[in-house]
Amino acid sequence: MTATTVDTDFIHVFEPGSDPARRPLLLLHGTGGDERDLLSLGRTVAPGASLLSPRGKVLEGAAPRFFRRLAEGVFDEADLRQRTDELADFVLLARERYGLPAPIALGFSNGANIAAALLLQRPEILAGAALLRAMVPFAEPPRADLTGKPVLILSGALDPIVPKANAEALARQLGESGAAVEHRALPAGHGLGQADIGLLGDWLARN
Ligand code: MLT
Numbered sequence: 594m595t596a597t598t599v600d601t602d603f604i605h606v607f608e609p610g611s612d613p614a615r616r617p618l619l620l621l622h623g624t625g626g627d628e629r630d631l632l633s634l635g636r637t638v639a640p641g642a643s644l645l646s647p648r649g650k651v652l653e654g655a656a657p658r659f660f661r662r663l664a665e666g667v668f669d670e671a672d673l674r675q676r677t678d679e680l681a682d683f684v685l686l687a688r689e690r691y692g693l694p695a696p697i698a699l700g701f702s703n704g705a706n707i708a709a710a711l712l713l714q715r716p717e718i719l720a721g722a723a724l725l726r727a728m729v730p731f732a733e734p735p736r737a738d739l740t741g742k743p744v745l746i747l748s749g750a751l752d753p754i755v756p757k758a759n760a761e762a763l764a765r766q767l768g769e770s771g772a773a774v775e776h777r778a779l780p781a782g783h784g785l786g787q788a789d790i791g792l793l794g795d796w797l798a799r800n
Pocket of ligand 1: 623662665667702703704706754
C-alpha cells in the first residue's frame with residue numbers, strides 16, 4: 594500500500610524572474626536529483642523566467658523521485674495518481690504564494706514522467722511542457738483536453754530506459770488529447786546534451 598499524505602507543500606527553490614513576458618518554468622528533476630539540479634538549465638534555456646523547482650518526496654533508497662516505481666520503467670500507478678494530485682496542488686499553492694501564471698513544466702526522466710502525468714490527469718495546471726526522456730506514465734491514460742497546449746518531447750534514439758515505441762506512444766497520446774506536440778528523437782542516450790539545450794531554448798522562445 595502506498596502512504597497517503599495531505600501535505601501539499603514541497604521542499605523547493607523559487608527564483609523570481611526578471612522578464613514578465615516569460616512563462617514561469619516548473620523544473621522537475623530526475624531520479625536521485627533535487628531542487629537544485631535543473632536551475633542552471635532553466636536559466637540557460639529561459640533567461641528571465643521565474644523558476645519553481647520542487648524536490649520529489651518519494652525516496653528510492655536515498656534517491657528522491659516524484660512517484661514510486663516497482664521496477665525500472667514499471668510504475669506504481671496508484672502512487673503516481675496520488676503524487677500527481679499532490680504536485681498539482683503544490684503548483685496552485687506556489688502560484689498563489691508567488692503570484693505566478695500557470696507554468697510550463699520542464700522535466701527530465703522521472704520529472705518528465707510526472708509532468709506527462711500532470712498533463713493527462715490535471716490538464717489545467719500546466720500551460721505546456723517540455724518532456725526530456727519521458728515515457729508513457731499511465732497504462733490507461735485519463736481523458737484530458739489538452740487543446741492547443743504546446744508540448745515538446747525530446748527522446749534519445751539510443752536511450753536504454755525509454756524504448757523508441759514508448760516515446761512515440763506518449764507523443765501520440767498527448768497529440769490525440771489535442772496538444773500541439775513536437776517530438777524530436779535525438780541521436781542520444783538517456784542523458785542530456787547540447788542538442789537538447791538548443792532545441793529547448795528555441796521551443797521556449799516560441800512558447
Ligand atoms: C521513472 O522511473 O520515472 C523512469 O524509469 C525514469 C527514471 O527515473 O529512471
